[in-house]
Amino acid sequence: MKRTNPAKGRGVDPKFVPITWNEALNTIADKMMELRKSGESEKYMLLRGRYSYMRDVIYDVMTKVYGSPNNISHSSLCAEAENFGAYYTEGMWGYRDYDVSNSKYVVMWGCDPLNSNRMVPAIIKRFGDMLDNATVAVVDPRMQTTATKAHEWLPIIPGQDGALATAFAHVILTEGLWSKEFVGDFKDGKNLFKAGQIVDEAAFSEKETHGLVKWWNLELKDRTPEWAAPLTGIPKEQIIRVAKGMGKAAPNVAVWLGPGAAMQVRGGYSAMAVHALNGLLGAVDNVGGTLGGAKQAANSMPKLDKYLDETAKKHGKMKKIDQRGAKALPALNGGKSGGGSIANNVATGMLEKNPYEIKMAIGYMNNFTFSCTGAQRWEKAMEQLPFFAHITTNASEMTQYADIVLPARITMFEKWAYVKQKQNRYAHVALIQPVVEPMWDVKHDETEIPFLIAEKLKERGFSNLYDCLVNEYKDPETGLSPRTGQEFALYSVKYYTHPAWSAAGAKIGDKINGWDDYRQRGVWNSNPYEYKQRWGGKFKTVTKKFEFYSETLKKALKGHAEKHKTDTDDILKTCNYTAKGEHAFVPHYEPPFRHGEVKEYPFAFIDYKSRLNREGRSQNLPWYYE
Template sequence: MKLSRRNFIKASAATGGVILAGCAASKPAMNAMAEAKAQPSSPGTGDWIPTTCQGCTAWCPVEVYVQNGRATKVRGNQLSKANNGYCCPRGHLIIHQLYDPDRIKVPMKRTNPQKGRGVDPKFVPISWDEALDIVADKMMELRNNNEPHKFMYMRGRYSATATELLYGTVPKLFGTPHAYSHSALCAEAEKMGPGYTQGFFGYRDYDLEKTRCLVIWGCDPLSSNRQVPNAIHKFGKILDQGTVIAVDPRLSASASKAHEWLPLKPGSDGALASSIAHLLLAEGLWNKEFVGDFKGGKNLFVPGQTVDEESFAEKETYGVVKWWNIELKDKTPAWGEKETLIPAEQIARVARVMGKAAPATAVWMGPGAAMHPRGTYSAMAVHALNGLVGSIDAEGGVLQELKPPLGDFAKIDPYKDETATHFGHEKKLDGRGGIDMPAMMKAKAGSGVVTNNVANGMLKDPEAVKVFLSSWSNFNFSATGAHRWDEAMARVPFFVHMVTNPAEMTQFADIVLPATYNAAEGLSVISNKANMHAHASIQQPVVKRLWDVKQEETEVVWLLAEKLKARGFSKIHDYYAGEFKDPETGKAPTNADEFAEIVARISSAPMWMPKEPLKGDRIDGWEEFKKKGIYNTEKYPYKKNWGKFKTETKKFEFYSETLKKTFSEFAEKKKTGIDAILEASGYTARGELAFVPHYEPPKRHGSLSEYPFDFIDYKSRLNREGRSQNTTGYQEFKKVDSGDTSWDDVLKMNPVDGKKLGLKTGDRVKISSTTGSITTTLKLWEGVRPGTVAKCFGQGHWAYGQVAAKDYAKAQPRGGNNNELLVDDYDRLSGATARNGGFTGVRVEKI
């Protein structure tokens, strides 16, 4: 490569600066990606400025300490009830990312038409004006040629604002159905558990303060999974007052501190859940207040025997006897031992602990239990345990959610023209709603996004996408079967990437737009929940922007709308300028900065200028909201949804009439049977079994003879949405992940397996699956069960910067990317990407 990626990092300039053959013909007036030299800050006082961390989906309210105009420290927002004023290790990396010298600092244009992994894009710096002129011209070509549906937008991380302004508005008003969120790569399958039992398709909250038995299943709340600071803060108390049980084939941080560790065979979560449920019923340990009881008072749940449905009087649940008769009556702990490799006596022991602590037993399910090819039913089986122990909306249990009072934006329908209405109904690329991909999120077939399948759609129809816009994304690295994205992106005629750093996906871009680092430079309103409260917190600039970056959700879309209007398509601009008015003054925006602030003010206005008194915090005006940075709702009320669950029966459904109705409607639409849909989608259930939580044997790619190890993928506690690997802080403190090593990437293998293969710690090994191979360092570690190998996701970048990659100039990665091993497959009932459950078999060889 004549122009190295290191030179690419330095190649942008606001004015002048031409790079030829790897040498600067003249020194740029502003070295747009040069290293940021720290300015000395004198001892003394500074200011804590509130904003919101965007390092994971906890979206913690935080505060940044600013001295002499420079951010120096981070802590949790002291007013936050979600994180108790703390932040986790991810939060402290905000400073590292903000001042990352490898950030993209000005727009850039590709000059090399060839695209591919390791191909030098030969980017040159351009102005924002020129960049958006090019983008608008390409979009208008589609409009003028009656091809608006060949425009596609995909988002990675986003705020609540983006849902309406970028993700919701631009594609719909332009006239394309191709708007896809990253969410199906994350943890969508686990939503199917509460979704098809209690009608809540969302992530749960937990009353950890009063939990007496915490069952951590397929996740690690001390490291990841949506409310890390709160989990860390409460964990010690739970250990003191109750029992912690960890279900995970890997010794996670949580498992290392738990009273019971159940290192089950990957993918057998449904079997373990069914065995626990069997014992809870057989020994009369279900919660009578929530579930009900036998009319005669005698427990008729006898192993191996069916029960008359009329003999049981249910209260807040529906179908417990059906569930027993269809799935549970033979699923004893002894049976569970054969499927899960967990001793029957341990299964029985933890089931009794759960039952005796009920209803203050919280089963905290994560993606490890559900993100595999048959994950929907695992999610239902695991979450159904919360129903049996009566922990739903109970003291010490599992809660749904409260929501802060956010402002709504005006409807866009009046601004849709005939072209947008017509072409917006074209077939989507992600395959949702097919007989082999029902994607039945929110109890409606075709409603779930199938993010990773977009690459397959692009490969099948290379003409489907001509202009592709994406923000805060890196699917070439973050999606399983990553090579497919390399192939698909190499064929896209015109790609625009809005990001902070030059990621793998950026190397395929025609135009690169430098995004604000939103935790410290953007302006938005973020909402979430934790610790029995919902909250809305502000993201706002805490320091002056060092470089020519813009916020993708507000500033860029406004400027792009102006460019499109100048070319004859004004609908997007008309909507922004006509419907977005300052809630206090009624003033309409006239530029991008005003638009960004008005959007944030509209979103947050119900909290600082409410029409009626609120039950949560009191905030007196916009300036106080910016100063405090957060609004907390009232505390979640126990039994909030009892008697009014959003299911077909309004009860917690052990026999899911909700799922049955969704299946039936979909089958009728497709003119086929439910069993045919299950077969086409790769599930084993048939008949009535399809409507109850049950065990589906794991689907595996790769024979045991050729690929003998189950591969376990997990997330680093330093992994800021996959964007922290270019910081020295991430690399230096990588050892905080159980079994990992600083500045390296290790594959963990049980010493028993290592001895059989003649392998030792420190060996360089090649890991191969049916879809690809990577090389890394081996570490023998007792924290992974025999027959499995575990590797933390995060390393393996061949782009992103000089720290993330081993040799950025030669596109050589530091370690290996798990997604080059993981097979492209799905939990097809939800549309979620499969990445857990040991569904990818691998072999390990010394090199």
């Protein structure tokens, strides 16, 4: 569809009219070439929401070869603060796996795995056995699906997760319930962890961890259940009961950290505090605990160097529109200043034209004018955006700002793609394949549409993207290059999944006899994840150990501070954290950041994912919930 009303705004009728795919693609290619010819390719932006692992083509390949730094993922809206917790304790930036089949105590913290987790069927299958074999506790303000069936529900006051986590840690230490095998012990065997008392660091001998006594002295010694109860709304008796339950079940404990505990201002330290419990209990990489992930049989994105011209090399290195790495926006993904996305700040960057103006954007599987906090900023930003193309399965709030609307195939039923996942010690490479013919004239969002755009760009004298796609994404069975968008959709998924259905995959998992066999099976499964494979100094942290005192975070914060010619205390203050000095490097309690006085605004809004969404996009349709 094409917009015929130049005015944009909330409630403004776009007056869309039907057009051909040819006209739509020509319009998009013309806009892209205009920016390239004027030396402004950085002013093109790609916005993605949820995605399959065919994302590389539209998100990375097309954007980078074209010559823009602005491929912006939704990840900071999704789970980056959650990942912060695992990375700055055990060095893993990503979702953890949980060995729930062998757990004796499971804490679902800020998540609802029976309702909206990526692996809902896997948890439903195992949940009956979990209830029989383990104690299940749920920490969530809302009586959600998993909480209704759990043995313990802890209806925490929103934002107080760090208080509860540090109180649990306090009880585990004062009761002597930490894992001696993983953490270590006092040299004389006498427990010196007493409420309010400083402990000599030299008295404790650590094994697989770093900085336990520092953590106690800086934070935990005063975090008693009596202190936490009024903050969290959880009775001290329940805090003690759950903490002791975890300690007695250790190391077969899984503290399942979800976004509810972390995806908020000051949430990074809450995530660290919650995840640190796994280290304290010796559950990391252990039976019934929290795990890394087994190797997955899939190819990486091809190297792009030979397809990058001078424009792409120069403009692709410019600052991104989300302002990541600015003083107030460290985005410390992977320990690097500006290492991660800040999707919700894109609107601010667009409105401020800082570091420059965005003149053209393509979005897919996203609806930021609805799903982002402060959505009014997005409405204003989209109003002033000169050109926007939306690739979508359904008209949404964001679609109303589009100049061109490109209808996409439905992922579950009509599309070639694949996804990578893990659950209960096994990693998966699952094939998504068309099971019905589309009723309408729709196309693959992540593969077919970029290929068709590449053809149009080639017609206009820029063939680099087309050359990359036809040369690098050949059919691994025949060696043929794709000639059409639909062939590219098929060949590209065969390229990425080739290890799963070849000898490479058989070395680390299922033996699958070629593409046809893979299509019939629909999934490749790994060999089971090996326990304790990161013990013995193999954690990807600065110390190579599980860090209660995070040298990894210390290095990252200092690096960001030096970049801005200041110190870590100033950075923390700028980012609205209360910690100072050494306190900044341990998991600790931060009081919730909120606008307005509690007396004037007594309620805290808690959102949740509908069980109907399955990680998909949504929009403001009240009947959807009826």
